[in-house]
Amino acid sequence: MLLPDLIRLTTSSFLSYRMRSFLTGLGIAIGITAVILLTSIGEGLHQFVLAEFSQFGTNLIVIQPGKTQTHGANVGILGSVRQLSIEDAEALRHLANVEYINPSVTGNAELRVNGKTRRTTVFGAGHDLTKVLASTVQTGSFLPDDDPTQARALVVLGSKVRQELFAGQNPLGSYLRIGGQRYRVVGVMEPKGQMLGFDLNDTVFIPAARALELFNRPGLMEIQLSYKPNADLQSVVRAITALLKERHGREDFTLIPQEKALEVLGSVLDVITFAVGALGGISLLVGGVGILTIMTMAVTERTAEIGLLRALGARERQVLTLFLGEAMLLSALGGFAGLALGVGIAQGLHLWFPALPVHTPWLFAVVAELSAVSIGLLAGVIPARRAARLDPVEALRAE
């Protein structure tokens, strides 16, 4: 039997039971829709979260004071942690493969200018923040490359702060009071968006040494460091650890490579996508049971036809192929419908609620369609084998 004939014959039985075929295919379609919809949302979420976390670049290492990954009990009074200092940050700058460093202190302070006040996030930062955290200055310039311990009182505004406090005027050169001290505005940042609900534009940047003073802190909250993109992460981590150990006498700090964090996050999100996909898979299974039912009925109804085919010279294998082909056709068409429906609903949801990220990778679509066909194949095996093994004489007698 030639393939086009197989398709012609299976299609003919598919078409002669239109309603039944439609409903059976619908079972698979709903299953595939559920799988595609859920995994599209899962994958959209995945990409959304990763994009949020990688908007500062990926060749980033964050160094925080305190060792958080040690095993064993708290060392208590003996284990007093040495703060990370601006000098530590400066020392790291000279390591091989380290591109830029940024000493960082964050806090909340009151800004006052033109008779307006605003509480906002104040970042204590170094000259290279824009390079480490992949952000850009809109007007003016970022904090100058001053001696980091004796930095001048200069400030760079986030776009929202500029808008709120200097609406309609050029802020460059104006003076701003932060916690009682006068700072001169030297630049305004490009809008950066949000990170997990935290407005990155409602901020101002002042030199780290001055922020330490402002917040009355003994040391930096963290040091951000970017390494050369082609450098080996492991060796950079080793070099930083060795240097800081030498300066501190022990390992009382923690390195968090962004790449590692993203990897862990990515795999967690993959598991979530897989889990919701598996939930959708349950309905796909139910669709498979539908095909099994309908094919079992078809074999019973068409017993005489099976007998006839055998009398006309059909082999057991040909009868098997015909019924398997029918089951696969049902599930493949149902699968395509489900695919279209799933992608359609996903995109529709995205149009309706733009905040909901959706993404349907090609791979998912292909895998979903393949699993639909294989479910049809599996569901078809039992009825098709029954059809093939019917005794032709008995089958012909059925009418």
Place this chain on the structure above:
Amino acid sequence: MIVLSQVSRSFIVGDQQVNALRNIDLNIAAGDYVSIMGPSGSGKSTLLNLIGLLDRPSSGTYKLDGGNVTDLNDEQQAKVRSEKIGFVFQSFHLVPRLTAAMNIELPLILAGISVAERKARVVQLLENYGLTDRADHRPDQLSGGQRQRVAIARATSMHPAVLLADEPTGNLDQTTGKEVMSLLEQMVAQQVALIVVTHDPVIGSRAARQIHMVDGQITNENL
């Protein structure tokens, strides 16, 4: 061409053994026209099914065209059926969702014959049996006589050596029945062995060789 020697066929029904055929010896040559008559349960249809390789004898041997076909496996049996045997049934056994043309084409499709060759043969058969203007009709749009003509066209599409007809006129009125019989009889002239099972003596008496069966045995030939 058909040589049955000492062929028996028994079934187990419940815990009883039923001997449908007992020690049948039968020779049928190419171009023979044979009718098999007898009461229900006499084994006519079982004999026909055996000759058609839809069934196997419990004992004895069956030679077709010189080859022993008694112990062929399913695959080989199907091949012999496809190439050498044509069936015509009382209830026509057309596939209801396929057109007349496609019903005729079915054995050719199963045998894997090329599209061009198939098309040519189907067109010729439709013409031979006066069905050209019915080619695209489904069986439920055809009269009984037309349906049986489609079935005969289908049975002859593979140029079989043996044509087996089980009560071919059973569902037809007399006039149509006679027409159908004469179509079947045309094949005899082409050296096809025609075997007709019937319990209608009028139909049966048309055959050159008339076999009577009772209780699984051939009682006599040609009254």
